[in-house]
Every structure is written in C-alpha cells, then in structure tokens.
Amino acid sequence: xxxxxxxxxxxxxxxxxxxxxxxxxxxxxxxxxxxxxxxxxxxxxxxxxxxxxxxxxxxxxxxxxxxxxxxxxxxxxxxxxxxxxxxxxxxxxxxxxxxxxxxxxxxxxxxxxxxxxxxxxxxxxxxxxxxxxxxxxxxxxxxxxxxxxxxxxxxxxxxxxxxxxxxxxxxxxxxxxxxxxxxxxxxxxxxxxxxxxxxxxxxxxxxxxxxxxxxxxxxxxxxxxxxxxxxxxxxxxxxxxxxxxxxxxxxxxxxxxxxxxxxxxxxxxxxxxxx
Amino acid sequence: xxxxxxxxxxxxxxxxxxxxxxxxxxxxxxxxxxxxxxxxxxxxxxxxxxxxxxxxxxxxxxxxxxxxxxxxxxxxxxxxxxxxxxxxxxxxxxxxxxxxxxxxxxxxxxxxxxxxxxxxxxxxxxxxxxxxxxxxxxxxxxxxxxxxxxxxxxxxxxxxxxxxxxxxxxxxxxxxxxxxxxxxxxxxxxxxxxxxxxxxxxxxxxxxxxxxxxxxxxxxxxxxxxxxxxxxxxxxxxxxxxxxxxxxxxxxxxxxxxxxxxxxxxxxxxxxxxx
Numbered sequence: 001x002x003x004x005x006x007x008x009x010x011x012x013x014x015x016x017x018x019x020x021x022x023x024x025x026x027x028x029x030x031x032x033x034x035x036x037x038x039x040x041x042x043x044x045x046x047x048x049x050x051x052x053x054x055x056x057x058x059x060x061x062x063x064x065x066x067x068x069x070x071x072x073x074x075x076x077x078x079x080x081x082x083x084x085x086x087x088x089x090x091x092x093x094x095x096x097x098x099x100x101x102x103x104x105x106x107x108x109x110x111x112x113x114x115x116x117x118x119x120x121x122x123x124x125x126x127x128x129x130x131x132x133x134x135x136x137x138x139x140x141x142x143x144x145x146x147x148x149x150x151x152x153x154x155x156x157x158x159x160x161x162x163x164x165x166x167x168x169x170x171x172x173x174x175x176x177x178x179x180x181x182x183x184x185x186x187x188x189x190x191x192x193x194x195x196x197x198x199x200x201x202x203x204x205x206x207x208x209x210x211x212x213x214x215x216x217x218x219x220x221x222x223x224x225x226x227x228x229x230x231x232x233x234x235x236x237x238x239x240x241x242x243x244x245x246x247x248x249x250x251x252x253x254x255x256x257x258x259x260x261x262x263x264x265x266x267x268x269x270x271x272x273x274x275x
Numbered sequence: 276x277x278x279x280x281x282x283x284x285x286x287x288x289x290x291x292x293x294x295x296x297x298x299x300x301x302x303x304x305x306x307x308x309x310x311x312x313x314x315x316x317x318x319x320x321x322x323x324x325x326x327x328x329x330x331x332x333x334x335x336x337x338x339x340x341x342x343x344x345x346x347x348x349x350x351x352x353x354x355x356x357x358x359x360x361x362x363x364x365x366x367x368x369x370x371x372x373x374x375x376x377x378x379x380x381x382x383x384x385x386x387x388x389x390x391x392x393x394x395x396x397x398x399x400x401x402x403x404x405x406x407x408x409x410x411x412x413x414x415x416x417x418x419x420x421x422x423x424x425x426x427x428x429x430x431x432x433x434x435x436x437x438x439x440x441x442x443x444x445x446x447x448x449x450x451x452x453x454x455x456x457x458x459x460x461x462x463x464x465x466x467x468x469x470x471x472x473x474x475x476x477x478x479x480x481x482x483x484x485x486x487x488x489x490x491x492x493x494x495x496x497x498x499x500x501x502x503x504x505x506x507x508x509x510x511x512x513x514x515x516x517x518x519x520x521x522x523x524x525x526x527x528x529x530x531x532x533x534x535x536x537x538x539x540x541x542x543x544x545x546x547x548x549x550x
Contacts, residue, residue, distance in 0.1 A: 105338035124422075
C-alpha cells in the first residue's frame with residue numbers, strides 16, 4: 001500500500017491527526033528506567049502503547065538514538081510498533097540529504113534497515129539527491145519546506161522572482177518531484193501564515209507539522225490554514241510536551257493524558273473545517 | 276587545538292591536500308574480506324594504513340556504515356585513525372541539519388560518540404540549527420555550499436538580488452556564522468567556476484572539495500580557482516576512485532597507488548600557485 005493511502009486510513013481509523021514524536025533524551029527519561037537493560041526502548045514502548053489509539057503516526061527522531069549509541073533500541077522500538085500497532089505508519093525523522101550514491105545508502109538505512117514507512121529529507125541538494133528515496137514508490141518522502149525554528153528565515157525566506165525559497169520548494173515538490181505520488185512536506189506549526197501559502201501551492205498533499213507544544217505553535221491556526229477541505233491533510237507532531245508530561249512512574253499515563261488533550265483540541269478545530 | 280590549525284599542520288606535515296573519503300559500499304568490498312568478523316572495519320583500516328602518509332584528512336561517510344548496521348565499525352575505524360595516525364584530522368561526513376534540540380544530539384553523535392574533528396552540515400535550516408555544532412569551538416563545522424551533484428542547481432542556484440543561494444551561504448558562513456573561526460565550506464570539484472566565486476567571498480577559509488575522481492572534477496581547475504595564495508586552503512576528497520582502485524587481495528596497494536597519483540597531480544598543480 002502506498003504511504004499516503006496508509007496515512008489516510010490511519011487518519012480515518014484513529015479519527016486523529018496527531019503524531020507522537022519519539023525524541024528520547026537520555027537526560028529526561030524517568031529515573032526508575034535508569035536500571036533497565038534497554039531504557040530508551042522501554043520508554044518508547046510505554047509511550048507508544050499508551051498513545052497508539054490516539055495517533056495517526058509515530059515519528060522517532062534518529063538523532064536521539066544515535067547520540068546515545070542506541071540504534072538497536074530504535075530498531076526495537078519500530079519493530080514493536082510494527083508488531084503491536086501495525087496500522088500506524090512510522091515516520092523516521094532523519095532529515096537526510098546527500099548526493100546520489102550516498103543517498104541510496106541513507107534510503108536503505110530508513111526503508112530497509114529500520115523498515116520505516118516514510119523518512120524526512122532535506123531539499124538543499126536538489127532532485128537527484130531525493131531520487132533514491134522517491135524510487136521507493138510505496139514509501140513516503142517528506143521534504144523539509146518551512147521548518148519550525150526561528151532561523152528558518154535565514155535561508156528559506158530568500159526571495160527570488162517574487163517568491164520565497166520555501167514556496168519554490170513547495171512548488172517543485174508538488175509539480176516536479178512527485179511522479180510517484182509519494183512526496184509530503186514539513187512545515188512548522190510556528191509559521192501558520194506560511195503553512196496557508198504552502199497549502200495553496202500543493203493542493204491536498206499531506207503536510208507534517210512539528211512545533212506545536214513546547215515550540216509554541218498554535219493548533220487553531222494550523223488547522224485553519226493547513227487542513228484540507230475534508231479536515232485532514234495534516235500530521236501534527238508533538239514530542240516533548242507529550243513524552244515529558246510526567247517524570248515519575250506514571251509517565252506513560254501522563255503522556256496519554258497530554259496526547260488525548262491535544263488530539264481533542266485538534267479535533268475541535270477540525271470541526272470548523274467541516275470534518 | 277582548533278580544527279583549522281590542525282588542518283594547517285596536516286597540510287604542512289603531509290605536503291598534501293588530499294583527503295581519502297571512506298565510503299565502504301558492502302557490494303564493492305574485496306571478496307576475500309567477506310568472511311572477516313568486521314569486514315568494513317578491516318577494509319577501512321587497510322585503506323587508512325596504506326594512505327596515511329599521503330593525506331591531510333580522512334572523511335568517513337556515515338551513510339555507508341548506517342545502511343550496513345555497522346556504526347560499531349565506524350567507531351573502530353575512527354579509533355584506529357586516532358591511535359595510529361593521530362595527526363590526521365577526521366571529518367565525519369554526515370550532512371546533518373535539524374532544529375536546535377535535535378541538532379544538539381547530532382553534535383554529540385559527531386563530536387562525542389565518534390570523536391570526529393569536524394562534521395559536514397546542511398545550512399537549509401539557518402544559523403540556529405548550526406549553533407550547537409559551532410559551540411564546539413575546537414571542532415570544524417563544514418557547511419554545504421555548492422554540492423558536487425548535477426541537481427545542485429535546482430536549489431543552490433536560486434537567484435536573489437543578483438546573487439545565487441550558494442553565494443549567499445558562502446557570505447553568511449564567512450561573515451555571520453564564523454564567530455568561533457571554525458566554519459568551512461563544501462564546494463564540489465565539478466563546479467570550478469563557482470569554486471572561484473566562493474573563494475573570492477570567503478577569503479582563506481578552508482574548503483572541502485569532493486567530486487574529483489569518479490564524479491569527474493578537474494584537479495587543475497580546482498587548484499587554479501580554489502587554492503589560497505599559499506597553495507593550500509583546500510581539502511580535496513576522493514573516495515571511490517581510491518577505495519576501489521583494486522578489487523583483489525592487493526586492494527590496499529592499489530588504493531595507495533591511486534592516492535599517490537592524485538596527491539602528486541594536486542601538488543603539480545599547486546606549483547602554479549607558487550606553493
């Protein structure tokens with residue numbers, strides 16, 4: 001099944017646009033996990049199991065595993081999602097970007113080694129650097145367009161012929177790079193106006209939206225500007241505000257409560273789109 | 276010691292601008308290594324030991340290790356260089372790019388886990404995404420500027436106010452991002468004219484130049500357009516043309532012969548710069 005179709009089914013069956021980002025910072029894990037053999041996996045598994053019925057996707061961020069020398073625990077986490085929650089797509093947040101032969105290796109890493117359903121990638125190197133991912137026609141290739149950080153303006157707002165770079169990337173993504181209908185975009189929740197501009201360029205292409213929660217993105221503005229006419233089209237990702245909602249032995253329940261609250265807030269806003 | 280100083284000493288002591296890129300493709304390793312316990316490490320170690328006196332840097336490309344589930348062999352390879360060739364800087368080619376909190380994790384991965392001397396990074400997310408690397412003042416932060424692939428034009432040639440994006444990145448790298456004097460750039464050997472433009476913008480900032488060898492970059496044009504007035508300023512990287520110069524049991528000697536030839540070709544061209 002193609003990734004966008006998988007995502008649409010997940011939106012429908014979960015009645016949720018929420019994605020939980022798995023950013024397991026070793027410094028923030030609940031203390032009682034410190035003695036576990038695989039504390040990062042134990043943490044991720046508990047978060048996944050506590051929130052699986054509330055989400056349309058999980059998004060593990062590979063940097064947290066790599067910094068901790070814990071690629072094996074990333075494999076275990078994704079395998080756990082596959083086995084116990086097979087309908088939920090897994091987005092590997094890796095933001096890779098490299099020339100052709102190396103990009104082939106990164107595509108193998110994401111899609112074969114980790115068996116992710118989709119991967120985030122950086123467009124700075126152009127189409128031929130994305131092609132090795134795009135060639136996996138059933139996988140999702142989620143291109144950075146307008147990122148959630150303040151410095152996004154430094155490069156992404158460069159203006160050429162009256163259009164900003166992020167608008168140009170959105171245009172290329174929708175009209176030049178999407179032959180396999182497997183391209184999505186990343187647009188930060190912290191830039192709702194830009195999200196609206198990008199939605200107008202890309203039609204109903206799904207957009208991954210990080211930056212609600214700790215980074216301060218506004219859910220109502222994201223839905224108003226980013227949702228498609230049927231009230232979907234968005235994968236709204238929150239990481240820290242959910243993962244670290246609690247720090248004691250009840251951290252998974254606290255994460256569930258935070259996820260439930262955010263899912264409901266999103267769904268309330270969706271009603272205004274007629275969903 | 277700061278990275279640029281380390282690099283200058285390596286240029287002087289090796290009398291070489293050559294960098295050997297370690298891109299160990301499992302499909303291309305010599306057959307007799309297939310039975311080794313750590314074939315990728317065995318391959319890299321042999322290449323390193325056969326070429327160490329000919330180079331100013333080694334550049335392992337992490338994607339090849341990650342695709343093969345061999346991060347441990349990357350650690351072993353870098354540790355081997357550290358122990359046996361301690362004067363040679365190690366550039367981790369990772370091309371990372373992510374928002375602040377995640378970038379901190381990638382910086383830990385490169386500088387603490389792998390103990391690399393420098394890492395390649397992607398500028399698309401702007402200064403705050405680079406800051407966590409820049410804060411390691413003794414480490415090198417090598418920013419993608421003009422990459423060696425054909426698709427580099429898709430995004431890097433976007434023109435704003437009469438300047439192309441890669442020129443803008445070069446300007447920011449030299450004048451806004453370099454407070455710790457630890458920024459370098461990546462410019463592909465396949466674009467010698469652009470290399471000259473970038474050299475004019477960044478003064479004597481060292482530039483990492485991949486793309487000679489298999490990708491077809493011309494050494495004479497690279498030196499003519501990219502070298503500083505003292506005939507240095509460049510880290511000219513070749514991977515496949517050296518690694519796979521031979522495929523039998525004499526692959527390391529074949530790699531040495533290829534590296535020697537390229538080093539000498541580079542040095543011949545340096546003479547015209549008065550070095």
